Amino acid sequence: MTSIIKVHCVSGAGDETPPCYVLQIDEFKFLLDCGWDEKFDMEFIKELKRHVNSIDAVLLSHSDPLHLGALPYAVGKLGLNCPIYATLPVYKMGQMFMYDLYQAHKNVSEFDLFTLDDVDAVFDSIVQLKYNQSVDMKGKGLGLRITPLPAGHSLGGTIWRIAAPGEEDIVYAPDFNHKKERHLNGCEIERIMRPSLLLLGAMNADYVQPRRRLRDEKLMTTILSTLRGGGSVLVCTDTAGRVLELAHMLDQLWRNKDSGLVAYTLLLLSNVSYNVVGFAKSQIEWMSDKLSRAFEGARSNPFALRHLQLCHSAADVARSPGPKVVLASFPDLECGFARDLFLQWAPHQQNSIVLTARTSPGTLARDLIENGGDRTIELTVRRRVRLEGAELDEFLIQQRARVHSAPKEEVAGLSSDSDSDGELEMWVVTGRHDIPVRHDARPAGCFKANKRHHAMYPAHDERARHDDYGEVIRVVGPCAWSARIAATILLANPAVKQQCLHCCVSAWRPEDYRLAEIVDAEGEIRDVPPAPPPKEEVEEEITEIPSKCVTSVRQVAIRASVQYIELEGRCDGESLLRVVTQAKPRAIVGLRANEGALTTLRKYCEMEGIEKIFTPTRGEVIDATTESHIYQVKLTDALMSGLAWRAAGDAELAWLSGVVAPRARPREPDTTEEEMAEDVVMSLEPCKSGRAHAAALINAVRLSELRAALARHGLAAEFVGGALECCHGTLAIRRLENGRVALEGVLSEEYYKVRELLYDQFAIV
Template sequence: MTSIIKLHCLSGAGDESPPCYVLQIDEFKILLDCGWDEKFDMDFIKELKRHVNSIDAVLLSHSDPLHLGALPYAVGKLGLNCPIYATLPIYKMGQMFMYDLYQAHRNVSDFDLFTLDDVDAAFDRIQQLKYNQSVNMKGKGLGIRITPLPAGHSLGGTVWRIAAPGEEDIVYAPDFNHKKERHLNGCEIERLMRPSLLLLGAMNADYVQQRRRLRDEKLMTTILTTLRGGGCVLVCTDTAGRVLELAHMLDQLWRNRDSGLVAYSLLLLSNVSYNVVEFAKSQIEWMSDKLTRAFEGARSNPFALRHLQLCHSVAEVTRTPGPKVVLASFPDLEAGFARDLFLQWAPHQQNSIVLTARTSPGTLARDLVEKGGDRTIELVIRKRLRLEGAELEEFLQQQKQRVHHNNTIKEETTGISSDSDSDGELEMWVVTGRHDIPVRHDTRPSGCFKSNKRHHAMYPFHEDRNRNDDYGEIIKPEDYRLAEIVDAEGEIRDVPPAPPQKQEPEEEMTEIPSKCVTSVRQVSIKANIQYIELEGRCDGESLLRVVAQAKPRSIVGLRAPEPALMALKKYCEAENIENIFIPNKGDIIDATTESHIYQVKLTDALMSGLVWRPCGDAELAWLSAACCPRAMRPLPDDESTSDVLMSLEPAEGTAHTASFINTVKLSELRTAIAKIGLNTEFSGGALECCNGTIAIRRLENGRVALEGVLSEEYYKVRELLYDQFAIV
């Protein structure tokens, strides 16, 4: 039995937008990745919102924002509520990516697309899998099985193999690398053989990659030349993906005394640099065989990086003396510490800026890769500055008014309240908590005047705040705040310790009063700009060879510019691949194997009229129906089109001859006849009973014939014979 397979390209088709696809297998819908780029395109979110309630499962292939950046928004704001499947490193490192992304934008703007709580809620839904661990879907997805395979592009990176009912086998490979690296094994190409449908990321289909040795030499030459010239090197990389390969390689070079690099500093700068290195130390089993053997043999952790200093602010980098190499996030230079250092170091010609990825079109990094440096560009500078003067006074005044308003509401809720009894004049003074039950004395008023009575709580509860820690020291909130340094431009990077206060404030201020400002600056780029490709993807030649070896029946080229897609299509035609799809954003690809297969709905009126007959372990029924279009089904939100679904309606005035379904075994029939007390025996290939007056024979055409004298026993035997069939 085949399945109806459709692919709806929400994003990542026909261009370099982030990958996000809805794969429909019959009635089961799978969201393949949920990426978001540096622009945070809301048009893509509107398209995702249409499908979010019908998605049954989410598969994540990599941990960077390009593959899961919109997941917190989908869970926190759109209400995505389904199982999410990913490997353990994607779960761990994906959180670090999103924490760093959120903090990088929050440091310079009022970022409100999602919160850290949304990030936690999204990753709490992830079901962690191991490589080659198969999971069977349930409910509508009965018969569908998913299996994660190593992709080789990032730690825990996945190529998904999806087995559909029947012989359909789908492989989703957006980004993969077949070559071994220092900290990762390559993709297992043999596991991708002969799928029915290959969903392939064709980003590098026409890209000629430089050899690894030449790339490493170029990087080392740039670093040594810059450091010996008294300059600094900024290596723009990601938070927790490709940075591991770079950090491991550079730390090994720093350990080599002959390199002459020990005299210089090597720094890793991001908001979560400490956590990234700690997680990498605990995930050695997901790395290359070489690192695994080294850890098992000598118990030496390859990510115990002795020469790598971990930094969490630009101020820490500034305090580090002398020439230095800094690995900073993000590679697109649109936000984060890499952009901050770029603005500081780009105007000085003794420095070098190393770009390790092409990133998306329109980003600052892509512009530098295509046009180079030695020019002046106009950049939008966003900062968060501390409030001063009249702005600070106005903020503090609003803060006091808000505190006073909250205290007033609190007093009205838990303080003195007035109430009236049946006579309308009794005033009660009850000082209770929010959920306390007041008790009224059982006293009756005497005379003609009303009397005021004081009431107490039946179960009073008083919560005493602990002002001391376990060792008797007084707890001071200001001791737990991070230190802050305001740079020369007035930009906030950390939180300074608050001045000591003589008395406890009514309400503690949760954040430093600040504002976000935007300006336009002319930045002169005099530093040495070098693009050294360290993305960890297959190059064009290798990608096309993988396609030739996999030999899929159908292939869909995804997330690539038009020249790369045309190169892939031309190669597939030369290799005689049956179907090649090159979709654009918003297209729906019908990749069903069978050409004449349709999907229809069974109406309630039809199902209620069926008469089911048992036949072994199954039940059968005769169906007489006509295929006709259903009423137009309105789609949610602002869609202007509707789907016309075909349905089966009961066909009136149709009749059919009863069909006997089953293969009768005479031996089983003999046992059934013996149970009602009739003697049977085989004679001349026929089953005879009742002293030869009734005979049951198997004819040459496979049918069964009943012969004999009409009697009560004859009808009993005939009824037993009918019971051997499902009559529909």
């Protein structure tokens, strides 16, 4: 039995847009990745919205926003509600990616596409898997099995193998690397052999990759020449993916005393740098065999990076003296600390900017790769500034009105009806010695009443919170965001006692809190003046610094050296085509590639004798069903109600006569004509003629079983000359050459009784 397989390319087809595909196998629909580009294209969301309600499961291949960036919006705004499958590192590092992405935009704009609650909702829905762990789908997906396989490229990166009914295997491999790296093994090509359908990321099909040794030498030369010339190096990288390979490589260089790099500073700058390194330390089993053996033998963690200093603000970088190398997020230079440092360092010719990835077309990093530096460009600069004067007074008035109108149980913007008694409870609840107001009405039903009652005379107790290492957590910061994140993801490193991701508060003791310096877009460091003393009790409730976002356009002269050093960790063109040859798929779909790469892949497949090669465009639907002349129809209720079922062993059979007729599915009001045509499915309606059909006898009768049935009814039977004789030789049952069974003998009561027992061996429909 074969399956009807269709691939709907929501994004990432015919161009370099992020991967997002709907794979339909019969009635079950997988969402393969759900990436979003750096500019947050809303046209992609409109296309995704059409499929959200019909998605049965989501498969994530990598942890970066390119592969899962739109999931918080899909869950929070579009209502996506289904299981999400990913490996453990994709779960952990993906959360760090999205926290960093959210905060990078929130620092400079009124970002509202998704919230941290949406991010948490996504990762709460993730089913964490290990490599080679198979999971069987249920319900409509009965018979489907998914298996994650190592893909290389990033920590926990996955190639998905989907086993469909009828011995059909589908392999989804958007980004993979067959070569071993410092911290990762390559993909297992032998595990993806001979699939029925290969969904292949063909971005590098025509790309010639430099050798690893030459690439590393180029990076080393750029760093040494820049540092010795008195400049600093900005390495634009991601949050928790390829940055691990870079961090491990550079820390090894710094450990080598002959390199002369010990005198300089190596920094990792992101909103979640402490946590990324902390999670990497706990996931050595997901890394290369070399690192695993080193950890087991020497008992030294390869990600105990001695020379890498972890930072979470531009102020930390400014305080670091002398020339330095900074690994900063994000690689597209559209937001984050990398863009902030680029604006500061690009005008100085002694500095160097290292770009490590070819981001989407239209981004600043892609423009620098294609057009180079040594020119003046116009950039939009966004920053957040504190409110002053009349704007500050207006904000305080609005805050006062909001606090007075809020319920008394709400503290710091959090409602008391939240159910959290654990260590993440960051708001004040009813004190131990408070007198609660007694409610006259008792709660009805079997549900217990809310345990947080309104206090008549509140006396709030200060609760000490402790981390995993016994340190007291007292989150003191000017923003509620810091309290939330500090409680969930901070203190992965025991040496760090306190940390605030948003307001750059850092201290060794809880008593040493102060507001750090803020580096503005012009590169000037200024101290943040202390907050004005509270005029009334209302000001004490303000939990974030009053600020606004301003936008300006600047002419930025790029005088620093701009280098593109490829550190993406993907297969090059030659290796990609060799993988296709070894895998030997029956059909290939080339995804996420420009026209040149798709043409190269198409010609190579024709040379290798692969007949089915699909190169779809964005929005196109591919029918990749293996067999031809197979159609999917719906059985109507009217047809099913008229069927007469007959038992046949452990199954039941019925004769079905129907007429194929078109039937439209329910559609949205704004559905286009093309979508209406796609939504039409065929159905089987009852025949109106009502003609009777000839009876069909279904089964293969064994004479030995028939003999046993005759014996149970008191009819003796014996095998004579290959025939079964019964009733003292008056009746004979023999098998004919065409496979049928013949009953011969004298008409009598025994004849009709034997014939009835013979018919009972068949299911007559």
